[in-house]
Amino acid sequence: ETGVTQTPRHLVMGMTNKKSLKCEQHLGHNAMYWYKQSAKKPLELMFVYNFKEQTENNSVPSRFSPECPNSSHLFLHLHTLQPEDSALYLCASRQGAFSGNTIYFGEGSWLTVV
Amino acid sequence: QQQVKQSPQSLIVQKGGISIINCAYENTAFDYFPWYQQFPGKGPALLIAIRPDVSEKKEGRFTISFNKSAKQFSLHIMDSQPGDSATYFCAASADSWGKLQFGAGTQVVVTP
Numbered sequence: 001e002t003g004v005t006q007t008p009r010h011l012v013m014g015m016t017n018k019k020s021l022k023c024e025q026h027l028g029h030n031a032m033y034w035y036k037q038s039a040k041k042p043l044e045l046m047f048v049y050n051f052k053e054q055t056e057n058n059s060v061p062s063r064f065s066p067e068c069p070n071s072s073h074l075f076l077h078l079h080t081l082q083p084e085d086s087a088l089y090l091c092a093s094r095q096g097a098f099s100g101n102t103i104y105f106g107e108g109s110w111l112t113v114v
Numbered sequence: 115q116q117q118v119k120q121s122p123q124s125l126i127v128q129k130g131g132i133s134i135i136n137c138a139y140e141n142t143a144f145d146y147f148p149w150y151q152q153f154p155g156k157g158p159a160l161l162i163a164i165r166p167d168v169s170e171k172k173e174g175r176f177t178i179s180f181n182k183s184a185k186q187f188s189l190h191i192m193d194s195q196p197g198d199s200a201t202y203f204c205a206a207s208a209d210s211w212g213k214l215q216f217g218a219g220t221q222v223v224v225t226p
Contacts, residue, residue, distance in 0.1 A: 040219070042216040042218045043216040090157050100146055102160045102163075103160070107157045
């Protein structure tokens, strides 16, 4: 248990569906992240939120829409996805501005787009 | 453009052997170099990290070697155990909000 909880763990959706991934961190951190993990590729940073404000959008297509209602919760809203979007989506959190502070990852949400 | 290059892609080592994973980077502004360990079905977890002002850091059976001039760093797993079988990612960051750049990962299999 890392203190970062992601739901659902597995999601299968059609290309015309709308679904959401949820992340909750119980660590009191003030920064939250979405990463995409595809097979044999580096983890790709998608979005960064600091103190609920989005500070980074790493050229992510608009079919991915993040939401951070408070510093403990992070959502990733999905709509009209493509099969190549199938991947493991990881949420992470961190405390503070020091680069040496540990980033804690959740266990991820496996997304399959059919 | 991949900012951190990791090799090998996979590694098989016998129990008790040494596993070595190498990473190289180009951005001289990187100031924090962590290694993450990921087991199947789990998210990555921090294993060990180093900053560029030291050349080596050891924690138990895990050692990071850092060569600033060559812009390379490596993870050594001594006395490898079957429980070390996992995917290992090197990473680097250059800014204070921890925007980590990850390598592609190395799948390590330790045979009994």
